[in-house]
Amino acid sequence: MTRTRVYLDYNATAPLRPEAARAMTALFEAAAGAGTNPSSVHADGRAARKRLEDARAGVAALVGAKPADLVFVSGATEANNWVLARAPVDGLAVSAIEHDSVLAPARARAAAEGLPLVEIAADGDGVVTPAAVAAALDDLAARGARRPLVSVMVANNEVGTIQPVAEIAAEARARGALVHTDAVQAAGKTPLDMAALGVDALSVSAHKIGGPPGVGALVLCGGLALDPLIAGGGQERRYRSGTENLPGIVGFAAAAEAAAAGLDAMAGLGALRDRLEAAVVATAPEAVVFARKAERLANTSAFAVPGLKAETQMMHMDLAGVSVGSGSACSSGKVSPSHVLAAMGADADLCDGALRISLGWATTEAEVDRAAAAWGALYRRLAGSSAPAAGPTAGEVA
Incomplete structure (x- = not known):
């Protein structure tokens, strides 16, 4: 079945695997x-x-x-x-x-x-x-x-x-x-x-x-x-x-x-995550990608742009058909500043604006590119940026 939305919030909850549905x-x-x-x-x-x-x-x-x-x-x-x-x-x-x-x-x-x-x-x-x-x-x-x-x-x-x-x-x-x-x-x-x-x-x-x-x-x-x-x-x-x-x-x-x-395939998501982050930074050079120098899960990216609120970004991404997260998804119906980023010493402005994008077992390259394009569009609309309309290609990322 063709998906009309892009789901990139696997760290909140992953879509039910067909293997699990069949077993149940x-x-x-x-x-x-x-x-x-x-x-x-x-x-x-x-x-x-x-x-x-x-x-x-x-x-x-x-x-x-x-x-x-x-x-x-x-x-x-x-x-x-x-x-x-x-x-x-x-x-x-x-x-x-x-x-x-x-x-x-x-x-x-x-x-x-x-x-x-x-x-x-x-x-x-x-x-x-x-x-x-x-x-x-x-x-x-x-x-x-x-x-x-x-x-x-x-x-x-x-x-x-x-x-x-x-x-x-x-x-x-x-x-x-x-x-x-x-x-x-x-x-x-x-x-x-x-x-x-x-x-x-x-x-x-x-x-x-x-x-x-x-x-x-x-x-x-x-x-x-x-x-x-x-x-x-x-x-x-x-x-x-x-x-x-x-x-x-x-x-x-x-x-x-x-x-x-599927552990090997999950490790391979790092290339897609890096592709997404490169597109974000190419569009918004002032963007901060958190924990970029540390060993991270291959599927997880968290970033913020000074002055952009997480709730506003999530709303625009949602309207564009892309589901992303911000911090923990366990506080129903609210977007709160990240205590994790605060504990890492991030400025309050960044804690208020961090998006979390998490990939998973069904994520495709086309979905990552669509998410990058949607975020780039909202950035230009909200920040008035003159950044290029498209992120880098896979070759440029490498």
Whole structure:
């Protein structure tokens, strides 16, 4: 089917992959009249249980985890809240560029329980350095924390910076800390291996990789044990009671398998991202591309032009048939200044005007060029620029 709009907001949510849609449809058809409760002891229930455990193995493989360590939840927001609110620790160190589903429960717990909290600064390229984490943990130790929790994401949702999580985890372990990482944006975009990362907990979400919304997973291993999230029937290793969302989980696993198979193609999106950024800078030389010098996800670009508001740009892009983002998409109906860019030291004007364009598994070169042309048109209209009407060709970009 031909798409009339250009969708470049994959970091907010990816379109449902056909593999996930087919897997869910097949489950519904197979389960008609039989049910999908994996806890039932009859043959139909045992068949549902097998589908559940096969799916668990498929999702675990995407992040290099053991299936037995993976607990299905409603999404990464739930997973992050669960860890930050309930981990048995006496101090918290979270990076200042984390998603709000990490920052909010950390701040709430610190306020409610009187736990010491350090929000670790990122550098100007959006990198949280191991040295900064070590300093934060030394600060917590000076305030009496003996077993703190560190939470640093694998890749940032706004600017795409990939964090040195393995090195951070080594620093944390040397100081007796537990480590959690939000791998939502990295999963399916860059190879992940939980053992190599050296973390105790890892969060992922289905809809970011082309699975259905409303399902995610928390992987728990190492020294981190959490109190059960929901009491009741004892599902999910007694961590999260309630009948599992088997259709969503099956779709999650199908998307995970497709994402794993497409990792090389995702890496290739870097050429399209660079093409887009070159077009933006050619049109608006004053444009600032964030984290351009850092290791980034190949699909993610964030940029701003002084004096242009994000909300205005998004509206014009939307009217041109191009869907883009600005910061996190989890605050429904509002465009707010980016706390990530503020933590990176960006000027308030740039924080107010940053656009995030994120490519994905179905993005084409023609769509990227259409987005660049639409942005160039709005720039000339809003800024009165005399910049050329078209961005550079692929050869000029190279």
